[in-house]
Amino acid sequence: MKLYDSLQRELRDFHPRDPARVAVYGCGPTVYDYAHIGNFRTFIVYDLLHRHLKRRGHEVAFVVNFTDVDDKTIDGAAEAGLSLHEHTAPYVEAFLNDAETLGVAPFSAHPRATAFVPEMVAFIERLVANGHAYVAPEGSVYYSVPSFADYGRLAGPRAAGVESRSRIDAKDSGKRDPRDFALWKAARPADRRVGAVWDSPWGEGRPGWHLECSVMGTALLGDTIDVHLGGEDLLFPHHENEIAQSEGATGRPFVRFWLHVKHLKVEDRKMSKSLGNFHTVRELLDEGREPAAVRWVLLSAHYRNELNFTLSGLDEAAAAVQRLLDFRRRVADLPAAGPGLGLAVRARERLADFGRAMDEDLNTPKAVAALWNLVRETNTALDRAPGEASSTDRESVLEALAEIDQVLGVLELASASREVGHDAEERIRRMVEDRNRARAARDFATADRLRDELAAAGVRLDDTPTGTRWSRVRAP
Numbered sequence: 244m245k246l247y248d249s250l251q252r253e254l255r256d257f258h259p260r261d262p263a264r265v266a267v268y269g270c271g272p273t274v275y276d277y278a279h280i281g282n283f284r285t286f287i288v289y290d291l292l293h294r295h296l297k298r299r300g301h302e303v304a305f306v307v308n309f310t311d312v313d314d315k316t317i318d319g320a321a322e323a324g325l326s327l328h329e330h331t332a333p334y335v336e337a338f339l340n341d342a343e344t345l346g347v348a349p350f351s352a353h354p355r356a357t358a359f360v361p362e363m364v365a366f367i368e369r370l371v372a373n374g375h376a377y378v379a380p381e382g383s384v385y386y387s388v389p390s391f392a393d394y395g396r397l398a399g400p401r402a403a404g405v406e407s408r409s410r411i412d413a414k415d416s417g418k419r420d421p422r423d424f425a426l427w428k429a430a431r432p433a434d435r436r437v438g439a440v441w442d443s444p445w446g447e448g449r450p451g452w453h454l455e456c457s458v459m460g461t462a463l464l465g466d467t468i469d470v471h472l473g474g475e476d477l478l479f480p481h482h483e484n485e486i487a488q489s490e491g492a493t494g495r496p497f498v499r500f501w502l503h504v505k506h507l508k509v510e511d512r513k514m515s516k517s518l519g520n521f522h523t524v525r526e527l528l529d530e531g532r533e534p535a536a537v538r539w540v541l542l543s544a545h546y547r548n549e550l551n552f553t554l555s556g557l558d559e560a561a562a563a564v565q566r567l568l569d570f571r572r573r574v575a576d577l578p579a580a581g582p583g584l585g586l587a588v589r590a591r592e593r594l595a596d597f598g599r600a601m602d603e604d605l606n607t608p609k610a611v612a613a614l615w616n617l618v619r620e621t622n623t624a625l626d627r628a629p630g631e632a633s634s635t636d637r638e639s640v641l642e643a644l645a646e647i648d649q650v651l652g653v654l655e656l657a658s659a660s661r662e663v664g665h666d667a668e669e670r671i672r673r674m675v676e677d678r679n680r681a682r683a684a685r686d687f688a689t690a691d692r693l694r695d696e697l698a699a700a701g702v703r704l705d706d707t708p709t710g711t712r713w714s715r716v717r718a719p
């Protein structure tokens with residue numbers, strides 16, 4: 244498997260450091276609001292990596308944190324007149340629900356920053372002791388950027404550019420260098436009002452955002468992490484600072500592969516509340532959109548390429564998901580008593596294509612193309628000689644489909660969200676069989692009644708030489 248590492252800026256072979264366990268960390272949501280579909284583009288990429296590694300036989304320790312203390316969560320709590328915890332808890336819950344709704348498989352751990360404050364304090368003490376950090380007069384602790392020779396390796400020129408911008412606010416904060424950043428922030432009255440203060444050797448305060456990820460990552464996964472992910476906006480300064488802190492404290496390489504997901508655009512624009520293109524998962528569902536279609540859109544582009552979310556794209560995605568469900572049903576319903584069409588070899592080849600595409604830095608467009616090839620080739624063979632399909636043909640196509648969906652997770656989601664639809668489907672299947680039996684017994688009155696009932700339920704029947712095919716002409 245190859246992954247593109249944003250630090251070395253190259254596609255490289257990926258092998259976990261410990262073959263028995265791949266250690267992965269993804270920056271998680273800041274829980275001051277509902278996550279939007281842009282966030283979920285990133286989280287679905289996490290999920291695809293997670294599922295693909297598991298399908299490849301790896302044990303994966305995949306940590307996705309909750310940023311439940313930072314400026315935004317504190318301001319949000321103050322505005323709502325709640326404590327920090329009261330304000331963030333519902334958004335933690337909402338995130339987990341939305342992730343499940345979109346078929347994101349459970350990650351190994353979801354640490355909350357506020358549960359790791361003692362570890363954060365100990366981490367800062369190490370950095371102060373070894374000269375990478377210093378205590379400012381007002382009780383904040385800063386990371387000393389000049390103390391870390393490698394600073395800027397990830398972001399390159401962008402890291403140098405920040406100097407002039409931050410010169411202004413450096414004046415009154417007690418920083419020795421304008422690039423220095425806070426590891427510990429001395430408590431302000433606003434922090435105290437919402438209960439965002441903890442004890443430390445430097446007085447009451449709270450951890451800095453960058454530090455939170457360094458500490459949760461190394462505490463749960465060890466000093467060196469195989470893969471660290473985040474949206475592209477986090478590359479600088481967040482991830483640059485994570486490297487400086489972690490390597491400053493441990494003296495070991497922090498991350499082997501850095502993956503950054505390109506930001507989602509919506510209707511060709513940057514997402515923003517004022518543009519009204521700021522969709523949350525729950526809003527889309529309230530508008531009658533299907534989770535499987537949302538997931539399909541979000542995984543359809545390669546994670547380093549542009550993806551533009553549009554409502555018409557969502558309609559197309561819903562149609563694509565329907566085609567896949569119809570295809571699976573067509574195959575599942577095959578009588579499969581024939582001599583065989585040789586579909587097993589094809590199915591295995593397409594499954595291998597799929598896996599190879601995912602091995603190429605999670606190339607989902609190519610992986611999805613392999614899936615459509617499977618659909619097209621199978622359909623072509625079945626159109627020509629449906630009666631010749633054998634049970635091996637049927638089972639191997641269904642298995643390939645199921646394996647592909649272990650990673651894409653779209654069919655399982657569509658089936659689950661159509662649980663009701665599934666029951667209805669069973670009922671339709673039984674009615675079609677009853678009708679066939681009635682016809683065979685020349686009981687045309689019953690056969691016609693069943694056909695009318697099915698038509699009323701939006702189901703059209705096609706009697707073909709090889710049996711009756713049914714399709715939905717409209718929603719039940």
Ligand code: AMP
Nearest residue numbers: 271272273281282284285473474506507
């Ligand atoms: P936040 O809740 O702002 O901390 O963001 C959570 C994750 O979503 C981070 O990895 C961000 O980089 C990512 N993210 C934020 N906005 C977008 C977007 N428009 N498209 C893709 N990922 C995003």
Ligand code: ZN
Nearest residue numbers: 270271456481
């Ligand atoms: Zn982070």
